[in-house]
Amino acid sequence: MIRRALDILGPPLLLLAVAPALGLAARTSEWTGADLRLDETVRATRSAPLTELAHALHAAFTPPAGVTMIALLTAVLLLVRRPRTAVVTFLLVTVGWTINSVVKALIDRPRPPVAFQLVPELGHDSFPSGHVALTMSLAFAAAYLAHGTRYFPVVAAAGVLLVVAQALARLYLGVHYPTDVAGSIFTSTAGAWAVLRLSAARESRRVRGRPGEKDDPRPVTGLPI
Known part of the structure; x- marks a missing residue:
């Protein structure tokens, strides 16, 4: 069982490990100086x-x-009787966002100087960016729901543009460093990837004849598994 879990979650965990390593490096004065210039x-x-x-x-x-x-x-997915899709969609957003918050507490990086900020954001919660993590997690969820339909290219492209816009906005407002944005991309991607791999593994077992929900028969991954 442990080996099976590692097979499924190993790649996302390796990706996730990049975030705290990047955060620790970003706390150095040399790295912060480079961030400030960007x-x-x-x-x-x-x-x-x-x-x-x-x-x-x-x-x-x-x-x-x-x-x-x-x-x-x-709630909408549950109302239209798609419980499995509702659960996966919920997890796609919340897992990456929650992981981001945990890494934020562990790294404890100070925010950029107040003199640069257009909105008041104080404290030691700069790395990684919560706004970017939430935006990217929602983009993953939207792409998951659109996968396999003719709307997927448009939804995926819109998600990418929204994440880029949010990332630039955090720097523009002076409340995050570029490294904070990069860190949130790693955390949200790792979280979504883990959820999708677990969902695909569960779907594979169901297709082989094990009991499971009858709704949403098609597996939707959205990321390589």
Whole structure:
């Protein structure tokens, strides 16, 4: 059983290990100095329209907004009698987002200087970015739901654009370093990958004749398994 679990979760765990290693390196003064220089490049583009867009992305993906979106999405899937899809979708968002929060607490990286910030974000929770992790986890969930349909290319492309926009917005607002954004991509991808591999393994057992739900017969992965 342990070997089977390692076979399934080994690759996502290896990817996840990159995040804390990157976070520890980012706490050094040399790395932070390089991060600040990259931040300054993004902040140099500030303008009224871009500031409004960055503020909108900030507000749309706060923790309360994230919880609301997860609850509504799960409720709709349950109402249309797709319980397995509801569970996988719920986990796709929450696992990566939760892992991100755990790594954030472990690394304890200070936020960029307040003088650079357009929104008040204080404390030692800079690495990795929660906003980017939530945005990317939701993008994974949307791609999962669209997989196998004609809408998948559009949904996937929109998800990529949204994640990139959110990442740039965090730097633009002065509340994160570039490394914080990179770290959240590793955590959210590792979380989603683990969920998809577990879901695919469970579906494989069901197809071989073991008891399981009868809804959503097609396996949906969205990432290599």
